Amino acid sequence: MKKLCIFLLSVFLLFSFTACAADDKTTQASDxxxxxxxxxxxxxxxxxxxxxxxxxxxxxxxxxxxxxxxxxxxxxxxxxxxxxxxxxxxxxxxxxxxxxxxxxxxxxxxxxxxxxxxxxxxxxxxxxxxxxxxxxxxxxxxxxxxxxxxxxxxxxxxxxxxxxxxxxxxxxxxxxxxxxxxxxEYKEKFAALENKNFVTGHAAFHYFCNDFGLEQNSVEDVFAEGEPSTRQLADLVEYCKDNQVTTIFAEETASPEVSRTLADEVGASVKIIYTMEGSDDSLSYLERMKANCENIYKSLSQ
Ligand SMILES: [Zn+2]
The missing domain is CATH 3.40.50.1980 (Nitrogenase molybdenum iron protein domain)
Structure with a gap:
């Protein structure tokens, strides 16, 4: 009788272990x-x-x-x-x-x-x-x-x-x-605007512009790498004044200081624009895209 009990207990334990192992496997398999x-x-x-x-x-x-x-x-x-x-x-x-x-x-x-x-x-x-x-x-x-x-x-x-x-x-x-x-939504909004030109850090918005009939000018195109020359800065300042640019868009990774310098020169404000090349404050793609559309729209309708 004692032997039988031990045998049954062993079978029970073995079964429990097997069950546990199977459970573990299921958890892993779901991952x-x-x-x-x-x-x-x-x-x-x-x-x-x-x-x-x-x-x-x-x-x-x-x-x-x-x-x-x-x-x-x-x-x-x-x-x-x-x-x-x-x-x-x-x-x-x-x-x-x-x-x-x-x-x-x-x-x-x-x-x-x-x-x-x-x-x-x-x-x-x-x-x-x-x-x-x-x-x-x-x-x-x-x-x-x-x-x-x-x-x-x-x-x-x-x-x-x-x-x-x-x-x-x-x-x-x-x-x-x-x-x-x-x-x-924004095709209609941009179509109603007269002003179509905006200035940003690096030339990342050509496809965006094609969607909406806009034109981008990039700070990096004018300045290339490093510090802008006085001549280049003067050219872009003139461009901004001619086109009544009131907002310079700045990106975290593309020349934010130069964007700020330019904005100071022409009396424009600096706004963040998202390129989605990295994550930004855990904002989703759609949230950032809406912000880009709305901020560019606002800057052009001023
Ligand atoms: Zn890029």
Whole structure:
């Protein structure tokens, strides 16, 4: 009898342990069940989050605060690529290191999504070629460009995780509608304005301008690298006065001091503009895009 009790107890304990182990595995499996996605920078994180929601685990390669156009990834920046299922980058020369890190990852099953695929590309001219390469990469800063990138991301995630295809496509559809609503709203607003020129830090808003029939002038185009000469500053001051520029837009990573100097010279105010190349105070893409549209609109309707 005693032996039988010990035997039964052992069976019970063994069963409990097995049950526990099985439980642990289930918990782990639910973590692993998220699709692991690596993205190059913040705007793509935002789009991927909007499409994948709780079904994706996203890591961002370019840290906020580093200059994204001249970023050179260290081994630690791209470690997640070894185990990621999907790698999403913008393309158009924004991540010249992309192909090299894909090859270096030795991750044969990695699915790569180039978010800008199929978009109408703006070719750079003059000094912009030196700064940003042959093509203007800033597609995500236009709402129509963002709609293309979101759809490419949804299609790529659907391929990587076909079980959740309907979920990704439905989220993309809803998010694209929000982008399109904002686009429609500001197309009307900007169309009614006479003044179409604004001044910002670096020339990131060409696609944005194409959406709304606007024109950007960038502080960095005039000053290039380093301190502006007296002559260049005088030229831009004249430009601002001729065009009744009352607001100079400044970005955290692109010449904020020069923007401030210029604003002082022409009696303009300085306003923050978001390029979504890094994260800003945990604001979403749509919140920052609305702020960009509204602030540019206000500055032009003064
Ligand atoms: Zn940029």
């Amino acid at each position: 692993d069940s998220k699709l692991s996605v690596s993205v190059s920078f913040n705007a793509l994180y935002e789009f991927t989050k909007a499409v994948g929601k709780d079904k994706v685990a996203i890591s961002t390669i370019i840290p906020t605060g580093s200059e994204p156009h001249h970023f050179e990834p260290k081994a630690s920046d791209i470690a997640d690529l070894n185990t990621a299922k999907v790698f999403i980058y913008n393309g158009l020369g924004m991540e010249p290191w992309a192909e090299e890190v894909i090859n270096a990852s030795e991750n044969d099953d990695l699915i790569t999504i180039i978010a800008s695929d199929g978009a109408d590309i703006i070719k750079n001219e003059g000094e912009e070629i030196e700064e940003h390469g042959q093509y203007d990469p800033h597609l995500w800063l236009s709402l129509s460009g963002a709609m293309i990138e979101v759809q490419n991301i949804a299609d790529g995630l659907s391929k990587a995780d076909p079980d959740n295809k309907d979920f990704y496509q439905a989220n993309a559809k809803a998010y694209r509608k929000e982008l399109n609503d904002l686009l429609t």
